[in-house]
Amino acid sequence: MEKSASPFLFSIRKKAAGRSLALLLCAGILTAAATVRAEVDYTPVITGDAKKDVVKELKLNSYLFQFQKNKPLSRDGLARRAADDVTRLRDTMIGQGYYGADIRYKIEGAAEPYTVTLDIKTGPAFTLSSYDVMWLNKAGRKAEAPEGINTRRILRKIKGQTATPAVILEREREMLEALKRSGYPLPEVAERKVLVDHAAQSAAVTLSLKSGQKAVFGAADVTGYDAVREDFIRRRVGWQEGDVFNLDKVVDTRKKMLGTGLFSTVDITLEAKDGARRVPATIAVSERKPRTIGAGVSYSTSRSIEGKVFWEHRNLWGGAEKIRAEADAGLDRYGIGAAFTKPDFGGTIKRTLKANTGYRQEFLDAYDKTSYNAATSISHAFTDALSVNAGGGLEFSQVKEKGQNERDFWLLSLPLGVNYDTTTDTLDPVRGIRAAVNMTPYLTINQSQETFVIGDISASHYLPMNEEKIVFANRVKLGAIFGEGAAGVPADKRLYSGGGGSVRGYGYQLISPLDANDDPTGGRFQVEVGSEVRFRVTDTIGIVPFVEGGRVTEDFDVKGDERFLWAAGIGMRYYTAVGPLRADIAVPINGRDKDDAFQVYFSLGQAF
Template identity: 30%
Template structure:
């Protein structure tokens, strides 16, 4: 590496405080010795805030202010050392003609020091080249563009971006079949007359490789076939890091392993293939879940669950869930077969029993269903299935027997960064379900429901997150009487419009909800995280159920607002909310509602 290159790389080191600086910092409350020169420091000049923060961070004069020198000569030496470091730092930000001066006012107590920063003209990038030193590399292999490297022509040169570009070049060639590329900065030319910079890289791509055989380590209950079915390449395919990363995600998402390591040796086989080694640690296959919740209008709720996530050694999942509350008793069993017929499909079989005693209706039912789901990408999936539900529903003293056959279809896009506590991303879900009542030929309808969730991180590390949810639902039917009460839309409650009792944000008859043929819901939360385990939210919810098949926004929405506390755990946040109705109906709505459960509201 050339001397110029070494000097250039050394510029980054000034952005990290030295060990000596860290050792010299003393407690703020320690009194300096008598006769020490106390001082205050300011930095002036037209300097962007990021550079000013860096200069402040690396300044000995500032960091050692609580350890003042005994003589003016010592203070000036400290200042001169800072000027030298400031000049280096300004160069790393692309200012190679900077001027740094200072003034000392000894007539004041404490002494006032002012660093005067003149960055000078920025030095702009005029050229970026990447030269391969490998004669065997295909000359048509494209090099990453300056835009891809973050070193666009006309942009101010920054040492951090010059270094980052080396990693980008390596990743680019690892995605093109070269597992062992080496990149160096061969030359950086600074033209002081033109205030410009040209950057030149040298690339040794190494040998082109193909993906080879996969070996596994650490399997016990899981069959090797489970891993081999998820390999997203054929032996002999071109090496690509994207395939390795996809393989890692495939093994992680199934939940069978607590640890997945995928690596390869540093040398190719004689046939130019690169073997891939997989090392895993299996999770315990059985999980027992228990949770409790509380809502003012429903009372306490108990939730129990049991899961076996590897029933036959191929990731087959058997689950049972039980929900018990005063208005709802529900038990469901699910059996999921991954890689059903093809690698990107799964089949889920369900059966369950439900008993509900709501203000809106009473119902008892038994159902069975099957759902085939296909992943179109890491984010997008579609599904279709068939189900049958037999039961009895009662509303306002009238009972009706049901024999509903239904055909659910589903489309889901999930771009959230975290399922349990998202901070960024978007998720969208669309469900379309045709229903036919085998016991009443007039009872047939199509139920459609869609929801869109968005998450915007306003402060890093999820310290402030703006979360929004919008949901719309429609039922296409001849009339509301042809739709069973337990299949209609309702709004209100902890998962809907907080501040209103469960299912009551809509038309009431004799003080009881009757449900609607359409639905609109809007939820907004501003989430604050104040410590590792604690946070709070402010929220505003709105919505209602409508009589018409499509939402009629000429009718007023019911709005509720409130605040909540979040206790963050490894399995998700525990939430407690108190909500107040904005437009309460005097005889029907309470002054507030309380909700306690596990997980964010949405």
């Protein structure tokens, strides 16, 4: 019995011992796992002589800063993260032009949180000592510079600039774009060499380029259109078959087509092939729905809330003929109107015919008015920036000034204008110039056939800085009436300033000579100026301080009784896909007793 029992007892003991060992091993593993899972807390610090903008860029590229919340699991892991940062941040410093930067790290502290110090000695920023371009043929041998490529112009003033990769690549991009504008659709960079001389603290660049085969435009196929006529589309194609290839013409073509408002998408596919002498193109368009119903609202202290609704059809007969009906109303005015626009008038993209008619009622401090008008005009664009317009109009109005009898006027007008505009955004210009000269002769045909001429000159300038995060905007306007004294000109045609589209801080039309009741009477000479600085705080928020001023007088006496009235204010912008929503508050600086303490404005688009 003992022999038979012994193996059994041994087996039991052996299994029990195995379970004890397993439990001990599990406990050890759990203890080790708990130890491994311990996270190391730390505080990263950058010291040295790096400038604030460089430090900001370093922090954006540092894992120690960007992943501080994802703590390493040990001090050794923290050291590895810091060592990786040294390598990574050396590339960042090269990106800023500091090729000789010295970066070291140290971990300090007997207990958590440890302090991890990245000590950075930037050294001097290296500059470009030369930037040479070598032209290669298809076989890779040296070749002459392609015809029409002015390398010297592109590389002007490059010597001495900070040798950042951004500067080097920007000149490379300009070189490739110049080739694409000059007939070479498929240029390529064969080699880019950057030789860094640490002793001279400079870098020399050698760029090897292949221009590829010079080519001309081939046939252009148009697809996707239905309600829009093909001839209308083709008039906006900026090249003819056989023209030397120019990528700018492709970009301009797409821009012009989208600018018609008829298409939701315009895709231009270029079928450029290596060695081919012709570049066919396929223009694929997707049409928008031609009808739109919309509404808008604005507010100002002096005019309260105003609203408008409109309906438009943008493609009546396949050539972007547009008709628009609109109604607007506020506490002091209301009206309805219709306008017709015919682009490509006379078969050319440069000419546009416009016609409009409308009815209005106004109840203002200066006058009450009922009017009916009809007008037509033709505009002709000489360039993308320069255009002229001329037209004619007929207006019947009943105008009543305070304390006077109502007067009826039949007016024939002949408006003439010249416009120059290099800006790219109507509601939010950030660079360029706008200038206009307008002259409108009037003839009264129901009385003594008196004539007068209203003219104005206006200009605005927009200067961007800091990658368009700051825009300096300035404007000036001069207006004058010739041929009649102020009393001989209908009150609604006289000149007034003040309000959201004029001089903020003063009520609508209140910069004007005043009568005994402090109501504006209008004048014959007008001056307005304005400046503002548009700060883009975030992608959607902007702050705009501004100062504006104006003066209106009954005659051309510069030293007359009417003061030049100034106002200052600040505004907020909320940037949307349509345009910036504007909220401004302005106060008079040297206002009169009649002027309110402040004015508030809400609208869409910049003030000018």
